[in-house]
Structures are given as C-alpha cells and as structure tokens.
Amino acid sequence: MKLLKFRQNGPKRRLPFRVRIEKWMPKLRVIKRLAIYTGAAVAVMLAAAFCFLFYLRTQSLPASSISQSSQMLDLRGNVIDSFHAGENRQSVPLKDISPYLIEATLAIEDQRFYDHLGFDMKGMARAALVNVEHLSTKQGASTLTQQLARNLYLTHERTWSRKLKEAMYTIQLEMHYSKDEILSLYLNQIYYGHGAYGAEAAAEQYYGKHASELTLAESAMLAGIPKGPKYYSPYMDMKNAKDRQKTILHTMADQGIIPRTDADAAALELLKFQPLGSSKQDGIAPFFRDYVHYMAVDKLGIDERLLSEGGIRIYTTLDPDAQRAAEQAVADGMPADSGQQAALVSIDPRTGYIKAMVGGRDYKTNQFNRVFAQTRQPGSSFKPIVYLTALQGGVMTPVSKFKSAPTTFTYDEGRKTYAPNNYNDKYVNDFIDMRQAIASSDNIYAVNTIMKVGPERVIEMARKLGIESTLKPLPSLALGTFPVSPFEMASAFGTFANGGKHVEPTAILRIEDSKGSVLYEAKPNTAQVVDPAYAYVLTSLMESVFDTGGTGSRVSGMINRPVAGKTGTTATDAWLVGYTPELTTAVWVGYDKGRKLTQAEAHRAAPIFAAYTEKALASIPPKIFAIPDGVVSVYIDPKSGKLAASTCPSKRLESFVSGSQPTEVCGEHADSPVSADKAARDAQSNTWWKQFKRWWAN
Structure with missing residues (x-):
C-alpha cells in the first residue's frame, strides 16, 4: 500500500529530452519564421528610410515663394495703400543680431533647437498630453525648422498633404544647413507684423535701431510678436504684448539664460516705440487703412502673409474727396497749439459705405483710432433714440408736452431719485413740446420721455440701430451717460436718414487674389428696423436743431442743404451727429485723458461737421428728405x-x-x-x- 501510494502521489517522471524537443518543434518553427519575417521587414524599412533620406539629400529645396505686392483701393479704384513684403525685409548675419533676441526666440519658440534633428519628440509628446487634457489644440510643438519650412515653401492651409510636405522640407533643411544657418534664415524671414520681415527690419520698425543694438527688454517684446502679430503687436494691443514679454522673460530666467533680477528689471522697463509705418504717415486715410487691415485679418480671416506678399487687391468704400474734406475740416477746426483731439466718421446711409474716417489729429504721433473708442459719453446726441422709441411706441407725438423746470424723478419702485439739470440751469419754466425740446436740448423733457416709455425699450431700440456698447436701464440713459463710439452713433443715425432701414456699415467691398478670383464680397446686413413714417417725423424734428434758437444754429449758415442732427455736450466730450439724405456723419471732440472742456472747446464739433458736410457734398445738388407714405x-x-x-x-x-x-x-x-x-x-x-x-x- 505504501509503495502504491508513493507511486500515485510521488513526482511524475519527466519525458525524454528528444520527445520534448519534438513536441516544441512546431512552435519553434513558427517563432523562427516570425523572426525572419520581422527582421526582413525591419531591414526593408531601414533600407527604404535610407533610400528616402538619400533621395531627400540629393534633392534641392524648392525655391521659396515669390512675393507680390498687395494693394488697397478706394471707391474709385485709386490705390491708397500697397503692401510690399520685399521693401521691409533686410537680411543680416546671425552675429549682427542681438544675443538677447536669439535667446528669447529660442526660449519661447524652440528650447531644444540645438538638440533635435528638426522634430522635437519630447515637445510633441508634451503638447499632445496638454491637448488631450483640454480636449482642444491648446499647445503646439512646431520647431523653428518646421516653421521655417512652412514659411519659405508652403501655405498655411491645414491639410495632410501640406503637413507631409512640411516634414519633408524640414528634414531637407536639417540636411542642407547647419543649426546656426537655419536659425539665421529663420530670424531673417519671420514676420514681426506691420510689414516688417526679419529681425533687422523689425528692430528699425519698432525701435529705430539695428537688430544688434536690441536690449533684453526690447528683444523679449519682439520675440513674442511672431506668434500672432495682430494679438501681440504693441501697436495693436499693448497689454497682450506686455504680458507675452513677461512670459518670455520668466521663461528665460527659468532656463537659467538670464538672472531672475534681470528678467524682473526688463519687465519694468518703459520701451519707446517708433511711429507706426512711414507710408501710412504720409498717405491718405491712415486710420481707415488700419481699420481695413484689421477687418481683413481679424474679421475676414485673410492670412497676414497673404495680405503682405500675396498680390491681393482690397476694394474699399473710401471716397477720396470726402476723406480729404474730413481731414481738412478736422485740421481747420482744431487750433494748432491745442492738445484737444477729434474724430470723424462718415457713412452713406443708403449703402452703409464708410466714405471717410479720421481717428485723430495726427497719425504720426498717435495711431489710436478714436472713431471706435467706446469710452465717450454721447450726451444729448443720444436723445433722438429716446424720442424715436416714444414716437414708434405710440406713447408720444411731436406735440406731447412736459414742463421745462427743475424736476426730481423717482425710480426703482420709489427707492431711488434722479434730479437732472439743464445746461447752465436754463429752463423755460413752462410746458414745451418735442420739437422745442430737441432744438434746445432740454434735459428735463428727455428724462420725462424715458420715464414714460421705459429705459428697457430704449435699449432695445438702440440695439436695432446698431449700438452694441453697454447700456443700463436707468433714467440717466436719456442724457447719454453711457459711453458709445462715434462709429456706433453714425451707424444709428444712418437709420434715421435711410427711412428707418439700418444697413450694416461696410469698409471692404471685395477682396481678390492675384489671379482675380474673389476671396470675399461684402453682403451687408440690411433690416427695416423703424417704420419709414416715424423715421421721417424724427428727421423733421431734428432739422430744428439747425434753425434759429437750435443748438446747431451757429453753423446753419455754413450748410446750404437740408440737414438734421443733434448736438451733445458733457463736461469732457462734445458731439454733433447729423445727416443729409446722402451722408451721415458723427464728429467728436475732447481730450484722451478726459480733461474738462472749456466753452470754446465744446463748440468745435459743430463747425467741423458743417465744413465737412458742405465740402464733401459740394458736387451733389441739395436734396430734401423724402416724405414717405403715412x-x-x-x-x-x-x-x-x-x-x-x-x-x-x-x-x-x-x-x-x-x-x-x-x-x-x-x-x-x-x-x-x-x-x-x-x-x-x-x-x-x-x-x-x-x-x-x-x-x-x-
């Protein structure tokens, strides 16, 4: 029994070696075949890769694309601006570029430039993780070599074929050039905005010096611009530019390129910039041209490179005669020794075409376009929107009366009060109607009106007229206490002039590529937002502004044609927004820093409006406002x-x-x-x- 138990429970006897080998032979043969096939595949792949690389090494890189001048044209087809990519591109050796700019560029664009062979695998992996984490393209990983290949030989379209070509050209660049040569090519061709290509051109454009003379602070500012010139140019958005400069300085410090103290000191340094673009300083309508450039790139998606060197043609709405009249009216209307600023924008209300634009007195010294400044209170020039709301709402007519006398209004269910004053505390102390209130710009009448119609309905009307600025439903809204840009005011008043039909303002009619193919064609939004009869009644009332006793009567003798409009005056701003059947114009005067206006300074908007309107329409016979049915x-x-x-x-x-x-x-x-x-x-x-x-x- 013990022996049987041992045989049953004891260790099993192993098979002979020969038997075991024969059992494993089929599996070993499979493994052997797999190894042979895998080795052959690897060998073929290595051979193919070698042949491909050898092929790329023997091939010449393609010629970089030839730049063509792009043009901007006015309404008559005259060229008002040209974009010459070659005119502001100056190549210099790498040794003539500031080491600060070189290090700043590498720190923010390609930290492992000297370690990789054209593709930064670590950077690609890191970017992929970030993008997966945010479920969007938050971070890219293009090396300088890849960017150079793209900028020299390719378009910026997002296709797989373009990406494949980019990879091929990247490999070829790394094969044909040393790292320093690639870096030199990159720094001499990269776009720094406003027509400046390369470090030398950018240094002269922004600072009026050579690239070799750039300081740490200047270099960090420049290095941040190529990422997005329209976002990081100090001329376009100083806050964005400054934030990116600080990011670059901190990155350089983190990498041990510069001491932390130097980075902090450079971030606090006040930089001095050159006036933007000599060509714009001397040409017609520089503010308008900047606006067209902004619209083409930011709103219509035209690539900066295509705009600068793609030979495109931008057809605009600018009327050269109207523009010259606008520039002359502003120049004549402002004393030479005054620091007061002005803005004028003029629109054809029938088409929405922007005919003239003056964003300030001197583009050479200040490129800020005040036509779009949403920091100015329109004052009484906002009142027609209140009156139109009351008229179309059926709650008032031109003969509705309120007493012109000091009045305290209660609102917010009686919890708050508002006590406006008339200009210079002048009151009729009797009942007046809407025509009298508009002509004399009576504040008490305007607040009575908004209290009757409701401020929410006034805001609703303002939105229909094209005003997008922030407005709050308060009684003071009637007196224009919430900032609105001159552009918005001109757009709104254009609706009155056009019989209640609002046409979206337009600056660009059409964009064509170098072959004449249309890239964009304007189709302005048009909507009948006000009944034509009510628009005419309001226009008739606003004609009284230029009659005897009206706030615009001082300049009525300068305008020999039917005209309607409204003045507006606050402590710091003065306006006249008015129109004829053919032209709607908003004029603002004031100080950039909100300094209070003297009485003489507050009276300068109306003469500018009158001089411009009469000159711009000199060749057009006077026309009455058409009386519609109803x-x-x-x-x-x-x-x-x-x-x-x-x-x-x-x-x-x-x-x-x-x-x-x-x-x-x-x-x-x-x-x-x-x-x-x-x-x-x-x-x-x-x-x-x-x-x-x-x-x-x-």
Missing part, C-alpha cells in the same frame, strides 16, 4: 398743441404719422382749422424755403 402735415397751435385755426396768431407746420395728428381745433379760436391741402403744399416747400433763407443770410 405722414401727414398739419398746422398746429404751439401753445396748446391742437390744430391751428385760420385766425390763430401763431401757427407751426408739423408732421405726424397718419392717425396720430391732433383732431381738436385750438379752443381760443372759433373758426375752422387751416386747410389740409395748404398744409400739405407748405410741407413740400417748407424745407426749400428754409434753405433759401439760409443761403440769403449767408
């Missing part, structure tokens, strides 16, 4: 607001939207009202008679 004209008694009787000692011709005109005859006079036919005839001739009187007085 408008009736009747004679009213100004005191009562009722229909005027034939024997009334005081009568005024007034326009109403049909159905809103008064029907009751002035109670003090028992006879019949003035004939409706006579009122209609007088309405047609009234504007021309007023213009004749202006001409005669002038």
Whole structure:
C-alpha cells in the first residue's frame, strides 16, 4: 500500500529530452519564421528610410515663394495703400543680431533647437498630453525648422498633404544647413507684423535701431510678436504684448539664460516705440487703412502673409474727396497749439459705405483710432433714440408736452431719485413740446420721455440701430451717460436718414487674389428696423436743431442743404451727429485723458461737421428728405398743441404719422382749422424755403 501510494502521489517522471524537443518543434518553427519575417521587414524599412533620406539629400529645396505686392483701393479704384513684403525685409548675419533676441526666440519658440534633428519628440509628446487634457489644440510643438519650412515653401492651409510636405522640407533643411544657418534664415524671414520681415527690419520698425543694438527688454517684446502679430503687436494691443514679454522673460530666467533680477528689471522697463509705418504717415486715410487691415485679418480671416506678399487687391468704400474734406475740416477746426483731439466718421446711409474716417489729429504721433473708442459719453446726441422709441411706441407725438423746470424723478419702485439739470440751469419754466425740446436740448423733457416709455425699450431700440456698447436701464440713459463710439452713433443715425432701414456699415467691398478670383464680397446686413413714417417725423424734428434758437444754429449758415442732427455736450466730450439724405456723419471732440472742456472747446464739433458736410457734398445738388407714405402735415397751435385755426396768431407746420395728428381745433379760436391741402403744399416747400433763407443770410 505504501509503495502504491508513493507511486500515485510521488513526482511524475519527466519525458525524454528528444520527445520534448519534438513536441516544441512546431512552435519553434513558427517563432523562427516570425523572426525572419520581422527582421526582413525591419531591414526593408531601414533600407527604404535610407533610400528616402538619400533621395531627400540629393534633392534641392524648392525655391521659396515669390512675393507680390498687395494693394488697397478706394471707391474709385485709386490705390491708397500697397503692401510690399520685399521693401521691409533686410537680411543680416546671425552675429549682427542681438544675443538677447536669439535667446528669447529660442526660449519661447524652440528650447531644444540645438538638440533635435528638426522634430522635437519630447515637445510633441508634451503638447499632445496638454491637448488631450483640454480636449482642444491648446499647445503646439512646431520647431523653428518646421516653421521655417512652412514659411519659405508652403501655405498655411491645414491639410495632410501640406503637413507631409512640411516634414519633408524640414528634414531637407536639417540636411542642407547647419543649426546656426537655419536659425539665421529663420530670424531673417519671420514676420514681426506691420510689414516688417526679419529681425533687422523689425528692430528699425519698432525701435529705430539695428537688430544688434536690441536690449533684453526690447528683444523679449519682439520675440513674442511672431506668434500672432495682430494679438501681440504693441501697436495693436499693448497689454497682450506686455504680458507675452513677461512670459518670455520668466521663461528665460527659468532656463537659467538670464538672472531672475534681470528678467524682473526688463519687465519694468518703459520701451519707446517708433511711429507706426512711414507710408501710412504720409498717405491718405491712415486710420481707415488700419481699420481695413484689421477687418481683413481679424474679421475676414485673410492670412497676414497673404495680405503682405500675396498680390491681393482690397476694394474699399473710401471716397477720396470726402476723406480729404474730413481731414481738412478736422485740421481747420482744431487750433494748432491745442492738445484737444477729434474724430470723424462718415457713412452713406443708403449703402452703409464708410466714405471717410479720421481717428485723430495726427497719425504720426498717435495711431489710436478714436472713431471706435467706446469710452465717450454721447450726451444729448443720444436723445433722438429716446424720442424715436416714444414716437414708434405710440406713447408720444411731436406735440406731447412736459414742463421745462427743475424736476426730481423717482425710480426703482420709489427707492431711488434722479434730479437732472439743464445746461447752465436754463429752463423755460413752462410746458414745451418735442420739437422745442430737441432744438434746445432740454434735459428735463428727455428724462420725462424715458420715464414714460421705459429705459428697457430704449435699449432695445438702440440695439436695432446698431449700438452694441453697454447700456443700463436707468433714467440717466436719456442724457447719454453711457459711453458709445462715434462709429456706433453714425451707424444709428444712418437709420434715421435711410427711412428707418439700418444697413450694416461696410469698409471692404471685395477682396481678390492675384489671379482675380474673389476671396470675399461684402453682403451687408440690411433690416427695416423703424417704420419709414416715424423715421421721417424724427428727421423733421431734428432739422430744428439747425434753425434759429437750435443748438446747431451757429453753423446753419455754413450748410446750404437740408440737414438734421443733434448736438451733445458733457463736461469732457462734445458731439454733433447729423445727416443729409446722402451722408451721415458723427464728429467728436475732447481730450484722451478726459480733461474738462472749456466753452470754446465744446463748440468745435459743430463747425467741423458743417465744413465737412458742405465740402464733401459740394458736387451733389441739395436734396430734401423724402416724405414717405403715412405722414401727414398739419398746422398746429404751439401753445396748446391742437390744430391751428385760420385766425390763430401763431401757427407751426408739423408732421405726424397718419392717425396720430391732433383732431381738436385750438379752443381760443372759433373758426375752422387751416386747410389740409395748404398744409400739405407748405410741407413740400417748407424745407426749400428754409434753405433759401439760409443761403440769403449767408
């Protein structure tokens, strides 16, 4: 039993070696075949790679793309700006470029440049992890060699074929050139914005010095621009440029390239920049051209490189005669020794075409375009939007009355009060109607109106008219206390001039490539946001601004054509926004730092508007504002607001939207009202008679 148990539970006897080998032979044969195939595959791949690399080594790199000048043209086809990529590209040896700029560029663009063979595998892996973590392309890993290949030989389209070509050219660059030669090529061709290609051109463009003379602070600022010239140029956005400069300085310190103290000191250094672009300083409409460049690149997605050297043509809406008239009006309207600034923008309300733009008095010394500054209170020039809301809402008519006297208003369910004042505390101390309120710019009437119609509805109307700036539903909104840009005001008033139809302002009509193919064609948004009858009634009321007693009457003799508009004055800003049937113009004057205006300084906007309007339209015959269907004209008694009787000692011709005109005859006079036919005839001739009187007085 013990022996049997041992045999059953004891160790098993091993098979003979020969038997075991025969058992494993099929598996060994499979493994052997796999090893042979794998080795052969690797050998073939290595041979193919060697042949491919040998092929690339024997091939010449393609010629870099030939630059072509791009052009910007005005409404008549005249060239107003050219983009010559070759004119501002100056190559210098690597030794003539500041070591600070070289190190700053490597620190932010390609830290392992001297260690890799054209592709930074560690950087690619790191970027991939970051992008996966954020589920978007947050970080790239292109080396300087890859960027150079792309910029020299390829477009910036995002396709697999382009990426494959980029990889091939990257390998060839690494084969044909040393690292220093690649770095030199890169620093001599990279785009630094505003037409400057290469470190030497950029150093002269921004600082007026050679690339070899750049300081640490200047170099860190320049090194950050190629990432995105439209975002990191100090001319376009100083905050973005400064933030990126600090990032580069801190990166250099982290890598031990410079001491931390030097990085901190450079970040605090105040840099002095050259005026932007000599060609823009001397040409026509420099602010407009900057705006077109911004629209083409930032809004329409035209590549900076294509714009600078792709031979494209940008057709714009600029009217050269109107632009010259605008520049002359601003120059003549501002004393030479004054630090006061001005802005003017003029739009054809029928098409939305921007005909003229002046963003400041001197582009050479300051390129800030005040036409788009959303930091200025429009003051009383905002009131027509309030009155239009009341008219179209049916809650008021031109003869609605409020008392012009000191008034305290309550709002927010009685918890808050608001007590506005009239200019110089001048009040009629009697009831006035809408025409009188607009002509004299009565603040009490305007606040009464917004309290009746509701500030939320005024904001809704402003949005329809093209105003996008922040507005709050407060009583003070009626007096233009929330900043709005001159551009927005011109756009809004253009709706009044165009019979209530808002046309989106347009600066670029069409963009063509070098072969004439259309890359972009303007299709401005157009919408009838106001009933034509209400737009006309408001226009009729705003014509009174230029009549005797109106706030624009001082310049009425300068304009020999029908015109409507509104002045606006705050402690720091003065405006006149007005229009004819063909042209809507916003003029602002003030100080950049918000200094208070003297009485003389506050009166400079209206003469600029008048001089410009008359000169810009000198070749166009005067035209009345067309009276649309749905408008009736009747004679009213100004005191009562009722229909005027034939024997009334005081009568005024007034326009109403049909159905809103008064029907009751002035109670003090028992006879019949003035004939409706006579009122209609007088309405047609009234504007021309007023213009004749202006001409005669002038």
